[in-house]
Amino acid sequence: xxxxxxxxxxxxxxxxxxxxxxxxxxxxxxxxxxxxxxxxxxxxxxxxxxxxxxxxxxxxxxxxxxxxxxxxxxxxxxxxxxxxxxxxxxxx
Amino acid sequence: xxxxxxxxxxxxxxxxxxxxxxxxxxxxxxxxxxxxxxxxxxxxxxxxxxxxxxxxxxxxxxxxxxxxxxxxxxxxxxxxxxxxxxxxxxxx
Amino acid sequence: xxxxxxxxxxxxxxxxxxxxxxxxxxxxxxxxxxxxxxxxxxxxxxxxxxxxxxxxxxxxxxxxxxxxxxxxxxxxxxxxxxxxxxxxxxxx
Amino acid sequence: xxxxxxxxxxxxxxxxxxxxxxxxxxxxxxxxxxxxxxxxxxxxxxxxxxxxxxxxxxxxxxxxxxxxxxxxxxxxxxxxxxxxxxxxxxxx
Amino acid sequence: xxxxxxxxxxxxxxxxxxxxxxxxxxxxxxxxxxxxxxxxxxxxxxxxxxxxxxxxxxxxxxxxxxxxxxxxxxxxxxxxxxxxxxxxxxxx
Numbered sequence: 001x002x003x004x005x006x007x008x009x010x011x012x013x014x015x016x017x018x019x020x021x022x023x024x025x026x027x028x029x030x031x032x033x034x035x036x037x038x039x040x041x042x043x044x045x046x047x048x049x050x051x052x053x054x055x056x057x058x059x060x061x062x063x064x065x066x067x068x069x070x071x072x073x074x075x076x077x078x079x080x081x082x083x084x085x086x087x088x089x090x091x092x
Numbered sequence: 093x094x095x096x097x098x099x100x101x102x103x104x105x106x107x108x109x110x111x112x113x114x115x116x117x118x119x120x121x122x123x124x125x126x127x128x129x130x131x132x133x134x135x136x137x138x139x140x141x142x143x144x145x146x147x148x149x150x151x152x153x154x155x156x157x158x159x160x161x162x163x164x165x166x167x168x169x170x171x172x173x174x175x176x177x178x179x180x181x182x183x184x
Numbered sequence: 185x186x187x188x189x190x191x192x193x194x195x196x197x198x199x200x201x202x203x204x205x206x207x208x209x210x211x212x213x214x215x216x217x218x219x220x221x222x223x224x225x226x227x228x229x230x231x232x233x234x235x236x237x238x239x240x241x242x243x244x245x246x247x248x249x250x251x252x253x254x255x256x257x258x259x260x261x262x263x264x265x266x267x268x269x270x271x272x273x274x275x276x
Numbered sequence: 277x278x279x280x281x282x283x284x285x286x287x288x289x290x291x292x293x294x295x296x297x298x299x300x301x302x303x304x305x306x307x308x309x310x311x312x313x314x315x316x317x318x319x320x321x322x323x324x325x326x327x328x329x330x331x332x333x334x335x336x337x338x339x340x341x342x343x344x345x346x347x348x349x350x351x352x353x354x355x356x357x358x359x360x361x362x363x364x365x366x367x368x
Numbered sequence: 369x370x371x372x373x374x375x376x377x378x379x380x381x382x383x384x385x386x387x388x389x390x391x392x393x394x395x396x397x398x399x400x401x402x403x404x405x406x407x408x409x410x411x412x413x414x415x416x417x418x419x420x421x422x423x424x425x426x427x428x429x430x431x432x433x434x435x436x437x438x439x440x441x442x443x444x445x446x447x448x449x450x451x452x453x454x455x456x457x458x459x460x
Contacts, residue, residue: 008177014139018158051178061245193454210455257434337428360378
C-alpha cells in the first residue's frame with residue numbers, strides 16, 4: 001500500500017458501468033517525508049476522503065476487494081485516512 | 093487508474109481470438125498538468141473513444157473486467173472519457 | 185498492452201512443466217517512434233511470431249489467458265503481430 | 277519478493293473493514309548491499325515484525341494469500357524476518 | 369518473464385507457513401547483454417537452481433502457478449534454467 005494526498009477530483013460522464021456512482025479522486029503519491037514518489041493517479045474512494053487528506057491506497061487487483069462481490073473496473077482504491085505515523089524521521 | 097490521451101490506432105490481423113473485433117487504441121499517459129508520465133501503451137476501448145480524447149484507463153487484470161464473463165487477453169482498457177477535472181493546479 | 189520487436193529466442197531444458205513445448209521469445213519493448221522503452225523480456229508466443237516481427241504483448245496475469253483453461257507459468261505473452269499503426273507521428 | 281527494513285508504523289482510524297485489527301508497517305525497500313531501491317510502502321504484518329527488522333515482503337495480489345480465505349484489501353505483506361543471507365558480496 | 373542470475377540464498381526462520389520448506393534465492397535481473405536491469409529480488413525455486421545459474425523467472429500472481437493447487441505467498445518464482453539464447457547481439 002502507498003501513501004498519498006488527494007489533490008483533485010475527476011468527472012467522466014461516459015464510463016464503464018461498474019464505475020457509476022463512484023467518486024474519482026486524483027491522488028499524488030508521497031513518501032513519509034512528504035516528497036512526491038511518482039505520477040498522479042485516479043483512485044476510487046471508500047472512506048469519504050476529500051481534497052487535502054493524506055490517504056492510504058491499494059493498487060492492482062486488490063483495489064477491487066472493497067467493492068466485492070461485484071466486479072469494479074478499478075486498479076487503485078483509497079482504503080484509509082492517515083491519522084498518525086511514527087517514522088524514523090519523526091511522528092506526525 | 094491513469095489519465096492519458098488517445099494518439100493513434102493499431103491493426104493486427106494475426107491476434108489472439110479474444111481480441112477479435114476489439115479496437116486497439118494507442119494511449120499516451122499524461123498527468124493532470126499535461127506532462128507525459130511514461131511510454132505509450134495499447135488499450136482496448138469500452139467507451140467509443142477517438143483520437144484526441146482524454147481518457148481514463150485501467151491496467152493489470154482489472155482491464156479484463158469490462159469484458160467479463162468472457163476472458164479477454166488485455167492488460168489495459170479505457171473505461172472513461174475525462175470530462176472535467178478540479179485539480180490543485182486549476183480546473184478544465 | 186505494449187509494442188515490441190522480437191529480437192531472439194531462448195531455450196531452457198529444465199523448466200516448469202507448464203512451459204513444455206512453448207516457444208520462448210526475447211522481446212525488446214518499443215514505442216511507436218521506434219525507441220526502446222525498457223529492458224528486454226521473455227514472452228510466450230501465440231501467433232507464430234518470428235525474429236524481426238513487431239508484436240503486441242500482454243503482461244501480468246492476463247498473459248495466461250490465451251492458454252486457459254490450463255495454468256501456464258508466464259507473465260508475458262505475444263497476442264498479435266502489428267500490421268499497421270496510425271499515429272500522431274505518422275502511419276506505418 | 278523483496279527485502280526491506282521496517283522504519284515506522286501507521287495508524288488509520290477510518291479504513292476499509294478488511295484492514296481492521298491489522299498492523300500497518302512502513303517499509304523501506306533495500307537491496308542486499310543495504311541501498312534503498314525504491315520509495316517506502318505500507319505493508320501488513322504476519323510475522324510480528326518490529327521497527328528495525330529486516331524483512332521479506334510480497335506485493336501484488338499475492339499479498340492477500342496469508343489472510344485467505346478472507347479477502348483483505350492489501351497489496352503488500354511482510355512474510356518473513358531475514359535471518360541470514362549468503363550473497364556474492366558476503367554473508368550477514 | 370525475465371532473465372537473471374542467482375547470486376545468493378536467504379534464510380528466514382519466522383515466515384509465512386506457505387513458504388515452509390521452500391528455497392529462497394537472491395536473483396539479479398539481467399538483460400541478454402549481461403547488464404543489470406533492476407534491483408535484486410528474492411524468488412522461490414522450482415528447477416533446483418544454484419548460485420551462478422542464469423535463470424528465467426516469473427513475477428506477479430503467475431509466480432504462484434507452479435505451486436498450485438496450494439496457495440503460496442510468493443510474487444517471484446524461477447521457472448527455468450537458461451541454456452541457450454540466440455539474440456541479435458549473438459548466441460550463447
